[in-house]
Amino acid sequence: MYDLHDVVEMKKPHACQANCWEIIRMGADIKIKCANCGHIVMMTRREFEKKLKKILEKNIEKE
Numbered sequence: 096m097y098d099l100h101d102v103v104e105m106k107k108p109h110a111c112q113a114n115c116w117e118i119i120r121m122g123a124d125i126k127i128k129c130a131n132c133g134h135i136v137m138m139t140r141r142e143f144e145k146k147l148k149k150i151l152e153k154n155i156e157k158e
Contacts, residue, residue: 102130102152109134113153 097103101118105127108114113131117129120126125143138146 097147097150100154101150102149103127103150105146106148124153124158 097118099118099121103116103118105116109116110132111129111132111134113129115130116127116136117130118125118139119128120134120137121126123140124137125140126135126137127143
């Protein structure tokens, strides 16, 4: 499962051609930030789970 500050890959790449996103907020909605250009996208948890391809990096540091 995914967690805050994990790096994920989505099914479709961003307009900047990167496909690496960091989860920066979790709740009913999930906010992700493009690792290449810094663009932030907010979507519902259901939409995020549908578009998620895989988790690239787990956040090993728990807060």
